[in-house]
Amino acid sequence: xxxxxxxxxxxxxxxxxxxxxxxxxxxxxxxxxxxxxxxxxxxxxxxxxxxxxxxxxxxxxxxxxxxxxxxxxxxxxxxxxxxxxxxxxxxxx
Numbered sequence: 001x002x003x004x005x006x007x008x009x010x011x012x013x014x015x016x017x018x019x020x021x022x023x024x025x026x027x028x029x030x031x032x033x034x035x036x037x038x039x040x041x042x043x044x045x046x047x048x049x050x051x052x053x054x055x056x057x058x059x060x061x062x063x064x065x066x067x068x069x070x071x072x073x074x075x076x077x078x079x080x081x082x083x084x085x086x087x088x089x090x091x092x093x
Contacts, residue, residue, distance in 0.1 A: 001057040003037060004064035005087040008073070009051040011080045018049055024072035032056050032067070037089070051079070055087055 010018060029039050035057040042051035052073065058064040064084050068074060074082065 003087040005085050006054040006068045008079045008082045021072050021076050
């Protein structure tokens, strides 16, 4: 099953919205179980969250986009931008 990278950047001044939606977002990611290779926040130099990076296995890009669209963070309008791209794991093999 191919991997897809979901790269999201938060809207400015959205820390409260991120915090309020975090548990629902994590439950959404955890619903993919072992298909999740990595998931976590993108950080500013001061350590504050500024977005999200997920690398998850899906059958196809349409499924990856549907999953990203159903993410509670996306549903509440947290993201300024979002991309979903095919990703190939090389290291570690």
